[in-house]
Amino acid sequence: AQSVTQLDSQVPVFEEAPVELRCNYSSSVSVYLFWYVQYPNQGLQLLLKYLSGSTLVKGINGFEAEFNKSQTSFHLRKPSVHISDTAEYFCAVSDFSGGYQKVTFGTGTKLQVIP
Amino acid sequence: DGGITQSPKYLFRKEGQNVTLSCEQNLNHDAMYWYRQDPGQGLRLIYYSQIVNDFQKGDIAEGYSVSREKKESFPLTVTSAQKNPTAFYLCASIYGTAGNTIYFGEGSWLTVV
Numbered sequence: 251a252q253s254v255t256q257l258d259s260q261v262p263v264f265e266e267a268p269v270e271l272r273c274n275y276s277s278s279v280s281v282y283l284f285w286y287v288q289y290p291n292q293g294l295q296l297l298l299k300y301l302s303g304s305t306l307v308k309g310i311n312g313f314e315a316e317f318n319k320s321q322t323s324f325h326l327r328k329p330s331v332h333i334s335d336t337a338e339y340f341c342a343v344s345d346f347s348g349g350y351q352k353v354t355f356g357t358g359t360k361l362q363v364i365p
Numbered sequence: 366d367g368g369i370t371q372s373p374k375y376l377f378r379k380e381g382q383n384v385t386l387s388c389e390q391n392l393n394h395d396a397m398y399w400y401r402q403d404p405g406q407g408l409r410l411i412y413y414s415q416i417v418n419d420f421q422k423g424d425i426a427e428g429y430s431v432s433r434e435k436k437e438s439f440p441l442t443v444t445s446a447q448k449n450p451t452a453f454y455l456c457a458s459i460y461g462t463a464g465n466t467i468y469f470g471e472g473s474w475l476t477v478v
Contacts, residue, residue: 282464293469301464350415357407
């Protein structure tokens, strides 16, 4: 069974400061990892994803994430946040077994950027 | 434009009534999903379907039912057996095999009074 843990439910950070949102996962098979962002009352949008290859993945809006297999982590980072980054961020893991593709999400981290 | 359409956006129902949420996609995606979102609990998987006429229970399937009679459609019925049905419901779909991006509809707010 797969699972995703986002330890921080809320992260306040001042504008232009760096931020890291943490994500740890578990799975019995090879996985694919994603970060999504959700603005209020909307669906989720893809920020970035890791499928294979380089462990450092760059996404939209200046975000990047690093896959660490030994620590089973996929933390999201941004060197300098903007007010518009205020949103909820979800880490997700996807695997394909038994003919089914299952996607499991974490509980989310609310990023609050303080002016 | 291609996308996932959920309807209605807002729905109010009395306790004890079944309600069906619609999800239609014109992306030619194979797999479709229903998630429930509650504050502090993230997205929890209700049901998912890889092909027509086949679907699997997710982590919180009790009190819900689905059908997949057409590739483009995956309606979710919230039955009276669901203890706490008030929530934000998200439909999603994926094209092809593992590793592809999951795309979401705009969601449906269900309030049961």
